Amino acid sequence: MYISITKQHLDTTFSKSCGDFVDYLEKENRDKSPELQEHFFDQHNDHVSPKHVVKDIDGNTAKLRKNEPKFYSLTISPSQRELKHIGNDPDKLRQYVRETMKAYASSFYRDFPVSVDSIKYYAKIEYERTYKGFDREIKENQPYRAKIVKLEHDLVKINRGELKGNTKAIQKTIDRLRAEAPHHMDGKMIEQGMKKQGFQTHVHIIVSRKDVTNQLSLSPGSSHKASEVILNGNPVKRGFDRDAFFEKAEKTFDTLFKYDRNFVERYSAHKMYKKDTYKFFAHLMALPTNEKSIAFKIMGKSGMHIPDLNIPTNQVQLALKAFKQLKRTIDVAKGTGSIGI
Structure with a gap:
C-alpha cells in the first residue's frame, strides 16, 4: 500500500480553483457511456458530480492567502497483491477509503478531536496507469528507442x-x-503512454485545506507531529502525524479484508530500511522460510534483480547492494503516486 499526500502546486502561488485537477480526474470517463463512468464519492454519497466537487472545494477557502494551498491531493495506491486479495472490487475500495479518511482525520493534533465529518473531501477511483519517463521499463528501453528514432x-x-x-x-x-529492447508487452516494445498491465486501480482524493465550517485550517503538510504554539496569549495545538496515519491506513486494510501483510509490505519495514539497512536485512533473513520466500518474490516484482533466494547470511554486502536497488525502486514508486497540480 502506498499513500502520498501532495499539496496543490503551482509554482510559488496556488490556483483559486481545483477545476483543472477535477477535469484531469475525469479523463477515464471521456470515452465511456454514462452507466459505465466512475463517479466522485465522499463519506456518505456514492455519486457526486464534478461540478459540485469544484464548487464545494473552491467555496471553502476563507482567509487563505495566495501562497497557501487551497486543497491537498491524497493518492491511495494498493499493490497488485492487495488488489488481487480484494478482487479489484471498487465497492471494497470505497469502503476502505471511507475508513482510511477516519484515520486521516484522527491524525490531526488539535484542541478537540477531529472527526471524518469535520473534513471536506471527494474521492475518485481510477483503473489505469500509463508508462511514464521515470518508469524503469522506459529508462531501460530508452537507449534502444533513441537509436530507433534516429534511424x-x-x-x-x-x-x-x-x-x-x-x-x-x-x-x-x-x-x-525493437526485438532486443529489454521490456515488451504483448509483443511490442514498451514506450511512454502505453497502458500498464495487471491491476492498476488507485484512488485520488481531493481534501479541502479548511474544515467543513470553513473556519479551521487542517494542513496534512505540517512539519509538526504534535506541538503547541501561543496565539493571542493562548496555547494552541497543531500538527499532523503522518507516520500514525500511514500505519493506521495499513492496519485498516488488513483488518477490513483479513489481509496477511508480509514484512516487506509494511510501512514500518520501509522506515527500517531507510534508517538501518543492516537491521532490515537481519530481520528479513530471520523470517520463516515461507514468509522470506514471499518477501523476495514481492521485491522481485517491484523491479529489482533478486539473487538466489537462499542467500547465505554471511553475504551481507551482496544483499545490501540488492537492497539499495530496492530503495531506488521504492523511491520511484513514491514518485508515481504523487500528482503535481
Whole structure:
C-alpha cells in the first residue's frame, strides 16, 4: 500500500480553483457511456458530480492567502497483491477509503478531536496507469528507442531524397533493436503512454485545506507531529502525524479484508530500511522460510534483480547492494503516486 499526500502546486502561488485537477480526474470517463463512468464519492454519497466537487472545494477557502494551498491531493495506491486479495472490487475500495479518511482525520493534533465529518473531501477511483519517463521499463528501453528514432528520421530523409541509404537494411536494424529492447508487452516494445498491465486501480482524493465550517485550517503538510504554539496569549495545538496515519491506513486494510501483510509490505519495514539497512536485512533473513520466500518474490516484482533466494547470511554486502536497488525502486514508486497540480 502506498499513500502520498501532495499539496496543490503551482509554482510559488496556488490556483483559486481545483477545476483543472477535477477535469484531469475525469479523463477515464471521456470515452465511456454514462452507466459505465466512475463517479466522485465522499463519506456518505456514492455519486457526486464534478461540478459540485469544484464548487464545494473552491467555496471553502476563507482567509487563505495566495501562497497557501487551497486543497491537498491524497493518492491511495494498493499493490497488485492487495488488489488481487480484494478482487479489484471498487465497492471494497470505497469502503476502505471511507475508513482510511477516519484515520486521516484522527491524525490531526488539535484542541478537540477531529472527526471524518469535520473534513471536506471527494474521492475518485481510477483503473489505469500509463508508462511514464521515470518508469524503469522506459529508462531501460530508452537507449534502444533513441537509436530507433534516429534511424526512422534517416528513413524519412532517404524517402525525400535528402539522404542516400539502404532502406531495407535500416528497417531490418530497427526491427532488430525493437526485438532486443529489454521490456515488451504483448509483443511490442514498451514506450511512454502505453497502458500498464495487471491491476492498476488507485484512488485520488481531493481534501479541502479548511474544515467543513470553513473556519479551521487542517494542513496534512505540517512539519509538526504534535506541538503547541501561543496565539493571542493562548496555547494552541497543531500538527499532523503522518507516520500514525500511514500505519493506521495499513492496519485498516488488513483488518477490513483479513489481509496477511508480509514484512516487506509494511510501512514500518520501509522506515527500517531507510534508517538501518543492516537491521532490515537481519530481520528479513530471520523470517520463516515461507514468509522470506514471499518477501523476495514481492521485491522481485517491484523491479529489482533478486539473487538466489537462499542467500547465505554471511553475504551481507551482496544483499545490501540488492537492497539499495530496492530503495531506488521504492523511491520511484513514491514518485508515481504523487500528482503535481
